[in-house]
């Protein structure tokens with residue numbers, strides 16, 4: 621891969637001051653590392669929810685593919701920046717390259733792109749590739765997904781049932797980070813009632829009956845811990861989907877999905893396709909989230925479509941991105 625200075629004329633850092641583990645010192649460190657190779661570095665702090673979309677849209681529209689955009693935050697920040705980059709890129713033009721610095725809480729996007737590599741090593745590998753460096757970077761065109769009913773962009777994935785219910789429970793839990801997500805899943809599982817559901821992949825019904833959850837995406841990790849889609853690859857042009865039906869005891873699901881033990885069990889379906897529909901069969905609304913945000917409204921049907929190779933993203937070279 622060429623050095624970043626040969627590819628980019630500027631760097632824009634979009635940082636969320638509320639993300640779980642960020643600080644002004646971290647953002648100054650990112651800017652300093654970039655400025656050694658690319659002198660034109662601009663940093664912006666998001667002022668509130670949605671501001672990442674606005675900032676990224678403006679950068680994509682003004683600078684196009686010549687700018688490296690660094691999202692410094694957690695998965696919420698990354699989702700906003702991605703949305704803005706896609707919105708701001710004119711049809712037919714190449715979007716800016718995205719790099720993620722994981723200073724949020726779950727950081728599932730960064731985990732998918734780089735695994736456990738420290739972000740400082742990842743950034744150095746991107747800025748100044750060295751044949752003998754500890755890691756190598758490459759730009760991969762990652763798939764994105766769209767929720768047809770609302771036109772919203774999906775980045776990491778979406779889930780009906782238990783995972784969506786856990787988001788509602790999480791608001792009342794004092795813990796932080798991954799521990800909070802784990803506790804929320806456990807509490808939601810204890811009170812869970814399966815819904816009457818159907819899942820179709822490219823028009824074929826792969827599941828119908830009492831349903832605990834149907835997760836589609838997307839990233840292998842959700843909330844930094846749950847590995848619902850352990851085989852998912854983010855640049856293969858396909859959606860993976862995993863359905864857990866009500867023959868699996870709900871209270872076992874949090875542990876099963878944390879270590880991947882649900883795969884291959886009776887009552888679990890794993891499939892792959894380009895268009896996945898998750899619906900209820902008794903006309904009751906389905907609880908549903910994507911990227912950790914609950915979808916409001918009484919929806920009975922959700923259709924997720926793949927947008928293949930939609931965004932260039934800096935990733936760890938030589939390993940599947942997922």
Ligand SMILES: Nc1ncnc2c1ncn2[C@@H]1O[C@H](COP(=O)(O)OP(=O)(O)OP(=O)(O)O)[C@@H](O)[C@H]1O
Pocket residue numbers: 636637638639640641666667668669670671693694695696697698700723724725726727728912
């Ligand atoms: N200035 C701000 N004040 C308050 N909230 C903000 C501000 N800027 C961004 N946000 C919001 O903060 C939310 C949380 O950010 P983010 O998801 O990046 O961090 P996190 O929750 O710590 O990490 P993760 O999602 O990886 O667990 C986002 O939904 C974003 O819209």
